[in-house]
Amino acid sequence: MDSLSLSGICRHQFLPITMLDFNQSNHRIEKAGFVRKPEKGGLTITQVASPLRRPVIVPSLDNETVDRRDRNHVAWTSVRQERWEGELVVQGEIPLWLKGTYLRNGPGLWHIEDYNFRHLFDGYATLVKLQFENGILIAGHRQIESEAYKAARKNKKVCFREFSEVPKYENFMAYVGDIAKLFSGASLTDNANTGVVKLGDGRVVCLTETQKGSLVIDPNSLETLGRLEYSDSLGGLIHSAHPIVTDAEFLTLLPDLVNPGYLVVRMEPGTNERKVIGRVNCRNGPAPGWVHSFPVTEHYVVVPEMPLRYCAQNLLRAEPTPLYKFEWRPESKAFLHVMCKASGKIVASVEVPLFVTFHFINAYEEEEEDEDGRVTAIIADCCEHNADATILDQLRLQNLRSFNGKDDLLPDARVGRFTIPLDGSPYGKLESALEPDEHGRGMDMCSINPTKLGKKYRYAYACGAQRPCHFPNTLTKLDLVKKKAKNWHEAGAVPSEPFFVARPGATEEDDGVVISLISEKNGNGYALLLDGSTFEEIARAKLPYGLPYGLHGCWVPKE
Numbered sequence: 001m002d003s004l005s006l007s008g009i010c011r012h013q014f015l016p017i018t019m020l021d022f023n024q025s026n027h028r029i030e031k032a033g034f035v036r037k038p039e040k041g042g043l044t045i046t047q048v049a050s051p052l053r054r055p056v057i058v059p060s061l062d063n064e065t066v067d068r069r070d071r072n073h074v075a076w077t078s079v080r081q082e083r084w085e086g087e088l089v090v091q092g093e094i095p096l097w098l099k100g101t102y103l104r105n106g107p108g109l110w111h112i113e114d115y116n117f118r119h120l121f122d123g124y125a126t127l128v129k130l131q132f133e134n135g136i137l138i139a140g141h142r143q144i145e146s147e148a149y150k151a152a153r154k155n156k157k158v159c160f161r162e163f164s165e166v167p168k169y170e171n172f173m174a175y176v177g178d179i180a181k182l183f184s185g186a187s188l189t190d191n192a193n194t195g196v197v198k199l200g201d202g203r204v205v206c207l208t209e210t211q212k213g214s215l216v217i218d219p220n221s222l223e224t225l226g227r228l229e230y231s232d233s234l235g236g237l238i239h240s241a242h243p244i245v246t247d248a249e250f251l252t253l254l255p256d257l258v259n260p261g262y263l264v265v266r267m268e269p270g271t272n273e274r275k276v277i278g279r280v281n282c283r284n285g286p287a288p289g290w291v292h293s294f295p296v297t298e299h300y301v302v303v304p305e306m307p308l309r310y311c312a313q314n315l316l317r318a319e320p321t322p323l324y325k326f327e328w329r330p331e332s333k334a335f336l337h338v339m340c341k342a343s344g345k346i347v348a349s350v351e352v353p354l355f356v357t358f359h360f361i362n363a364y365e366e367e368e369e370d371e372d373g374r375v376t377a378i379i380a381d382c383c384e385h386n387a388d389a390t391i392l393d394q395l396r397l398q399n400l401r402s403f404n405g406k407d408d409l410l411p412d413a414r415v416g417r418f419t420i421p422l423d424g425s426p427y428g429k430l431e432s433a434l435e436p437d438e439h440g441r442g443m444d445m446c447s448i449n450p451t452k453l454g455k456k457y458r459y460a461y462a463c464g465a466q467r468p469c470h471f472p473n474t475l476t477k478l479d480l481v482k483k484k485a486k487n488w489h490e491a492g493a494v495p496s497e498p499f500f501v502a503r504p505g506a507t508e509e510d511d512g513v514v515i516s517l518i519s520e521k522n523g524n525g526y527a528l529l530l531d532g533s534t535f536e537e538i539a540r541a542k543l544p545y546g547l548p549y550g551l552h553g554c555w556v557p558k559e
């Protein structure tokens, strides 16, 4: 594989890698390590002798790497090099029970040659790993080798339709040809930059919202192994970015843009065949609402019909609109549909207040308190952007990069709690689950204890805001019973999704650790471990260089 083709001039003949920063006082390396830069196009991984128990693997930086730290926050700056792996020095203690790999996916490369992408979600996928064992931490990152990424590298231009980027057309006929390919899906991206999941059969899959962007990776080497080809004939081109994945199943939604509605489908471990559980017809057109994610309870799938709807016209455009492939349709209203997982029957379909969410947090069945324990309602929680879709445009790179540290630019968000009655009433409720000021009125990128999936739960972890800010900048533990939040914040730092890993054998919901990767203001970065219960720091480990912001992660336990 050749090196990243990042435009710019590297000022150093020899690239300093300062080892001092990485080492605790009892394992101190006294000298900075210098690594000769590799031949053009090559990527060398050099092992440097070190007094650590395991060698530190120091990457050679690419001769075309540009250091953009002085211009942009590292969170919004393309990853420096194609891949790196090495042991990190840990400050604090990693619990010995923490054995496995945290994987985090996200868009980490936002330019090709000197062409800069527009939107956070356009970037080519960068996969990061943190491998924990016996208190030791090996980290690494690697670009996912989607067809879209490989073609862009080879042809030095965008070749597929990304979230907002489209290939540049030489002439009108080229545009028409591309539109034809859009209908077959051939021109859509497979840049799997949104999330990563471990299927019940052990396969680890990176995902985006196009079905073709379901790529199987090796969780150790981070190598891209190939595409997960769905063997059914359900067709469609897109799906939810966030399937619900357990050891027993993979559930997702396939929006139908032609006859507005959604197929609810299920895939068993060890197969590539999705089977239809049922179909939801939209209550209103002209198109289904965007389903970036959806929640489930133990027995039901909740299908959201947001007023932020897919838009065929916007799909065809060469230049993006402020809402990209979507449009805001308040007159189409908002609905939540509840489908029984076992029968595929719709047991409720209620109108709810207008809402905007990327991420549902969890849902559960509310039972009557008598001994019948009849389910009276479904409760579904989400990171809700106060029915304001402008958050999507707020995530344009230009906005993210132009923050002056003073203006308070992040639109308000909250934990939106829906109550969906199951008694046939036509309306559902939407309220704030806790006072949004508890978390600075920022709210997104959530996780829960996975044993609480679909069940009554108390805690969630997410990113909130310490204002003034333009992006969620705290790690926040939400107590949804006491309606309180505890916030972690470091000035100028951008933390990624706090990911909860339960301690094996735990009986308390918050007994575990929370993992996040922090991009610092000064261009550095570190992995952070917080105690899931106290929400105090238990360990951090500096990375050799700061990494770009990433979206979603998963945990692959060591067997």
Ligand SMILES: CC(=O)/C=C/C=C(C)/C=C/C1=C(C)CCCC1(C)C
Residues within 6 Å of the ligand: 107, 120, 121, 122, 161, 162, 163, 188, 189, 193, 194, 208, 209, 210, 238, 241, 315, 325, 551
């Ligand atoms: C990164 C993230 O959260 C979302 C990424 C979404 C993508 C790449 C969506 C792509 C799409 C197309 C390329 C055409 C069809 C519509 C849509 C699914 C928005």
Ligand SMILES: CC(/C=C/C=O)=C\C=C\C=O
Residues within 6 Å of the ligand: 194, 358, 391, 413, 442, 443, 444, 445, 471, 472, 551
């Ligand atoms: C990062 C984000 C929203 C932040 C705003 O509060 C949304 C990410 C969506 C895709 O996974």
Ligand SMILES: [Fe+2]
Residues within 6 Å of the ligand: 194, 241, 242, 292, 358, 359, 551, 552
């Ligand atoms: Fe997401």
